Amino acid sequence: MDSLHKLLFTSLLLLAAAVDDTLADAMVTGTVFCDQCKDGQRSLFDYPLYGVKVAVACADGNGQVTMWKEETTNWFGNYAMRFDGSPDLSGCYAQVSGSGQGSTGCGTSAGPGRGLRLMFKMFDMEIYTVDSLLSQPAQPMAFCPRSTNPQPGPVAPPRPPTVKLPPMPPMPFLEASACSYQNWTMPEYKCYWKLVGPDTKVAVAFGVIAARRYGTDMTLWEGLRGRGDLYMTLLREGITALLNSYNSLQFAYHTLGVIEHMNWALIGSPRQALLVALRFKRANSGIGNVRCNFTPCK
Numbered sequence: 312m313d314s315l316h317k318l319l320f321t322s323l324l325l326l327a328a329a330v331d332d333t334l335a336d337a338m339v340t341g342t343v344f345c346d347q348c349k350d351g352q353r354s355l356f357d358y359p360l361y362g363v364k365v366a367v368a369c370a371d372g373n374g375q376v377t378m379w380k381e382e383t384t385n386w387f388g389n390y391a392m393r394f395d396g397s398p399d400l401s402g403c404y405a406q407v408s409g410s411g412q413g414s415t416g417c418g419t420s421a422g423p424g425r426g427l428r429l430m431f432k433m434f435d436m437e438i439y440t441v442d443s444l445l446s447q448p449a450q451p452m453a454f455c456p457r458s459t460n461p462q463p464g465p466v467a468p469p470r471p472p473t474v475k476l477p478p479m480p481p482m483p484f485l486e487a488s489a490c491s492y493q494n495w496t497m498p499e500y501k502c503y504w505k506l507v508g509p510d511t512k513v514a515v516a517f518g519v520i521a522a523r524r525y526g527t528d529m530t531l532w533e534g535l536r537g538r539g540d541l542y543m544t545l546l547r548e549g550i551t552a553l554l555n556s557y558n559s560l561q562f563a564y565h566t567l568g569v570i571e572h573m574n575w576a577l578i579g580s581p582r583q584a585l586l587v588a589l590r591f592k593r594a595n596s597g598i599g600n601v602r603c604n605f606t607p608c609k
């Protein structure tokens with residue numbers, strides 16, 4: 312057990328002790344880290360983040376949200392939520408849902424949501440844990456090793472060491488870039504999918520309001536291929552904007568901005584949805600002066 316796990320375990324025991332064991336409860340705990348180097352994973356430089364909002368959301372098979380809870384992280388970056396009546400939370404997920412005051416400088420974008428894992432059952436209490444959630448600053452810190460930035464994501468094709476790589480700009484993330492949904496669905500640009508993958512669920516990437524409209528099964532890949540209907544167009548352009556926000560610091564929207572606008576569109580009238588879809592589309596097209604910086608992946 313490393314010290315973090317020990318700390319987590321101790322806090323779980325304290326939580327367990329604090330709960331009246333005659334009550335049936337489910338508890339969800341986890342930690343949010345500041346991903347200082349923007350490498351999409353927890354690494355040496357990352358620290359627990361205070362004052363960040365985390366939401367846990369659950370939906371049934373029809374995409375109807377059955378539970379939703381939001382909590383703010385404490386000084387240790389931990390959050391804990393209690394659900395009465397030992398509901399089954401295995402199909403739920405947690406995600407960073409907002410940057411609080413505590414996250415100064417580290418709340419520009421949020422990593423993808425994570426599923427809940429049942430850690431143990433004790434008396435009538437279930438304890439679920441969540442893998443570390445990440446929140447990111449606008450730019451990687453100056454001290455971050457360049458080689459880790461950006462990290463090839465899990466969807467990047469394996470790179471045989473004998474193949475000579477084309478020279479890459481030192482920090483493509485800092486370049487302005489806006490790519491269309493067609494660009495994002497081309498196989499030769501697959502390595503640009505980083506924090507989220509084609510199989511990431513729409514509900515995980517966008518949260519509970521999107522889950523209500525699009526269900527919990529639809530993937531980002533499926534969403535990118537949507538057309539015809541207004542709300543499918545909104546989703547397609549929203550996913551594209553989200554991917555662009557992860558890919559370029561200078562994209563017209565930052566990640567949380569994309570999610571906020573998406574929510575606003577989904578809550579409001581069809582006219583509001585159309586407006587947001589058109590704005591996303593315009594941003595994704597580069598508004599006449601920004602190009603797509605993709606070069607074919609090797």
Ligand SMILES: *[C@@H]1O[C@H](CO)[C@@H](O)[C@H](O)[C@H]1NC(C)=O
Pocket residue numbers: 490491492493494603604605606
């Ligand atoms: C991206 O897609 C647009 C059309 O949507 C196309 O004009 C442009 O050449 C593509 N860029 C790259 C780098 O493939």
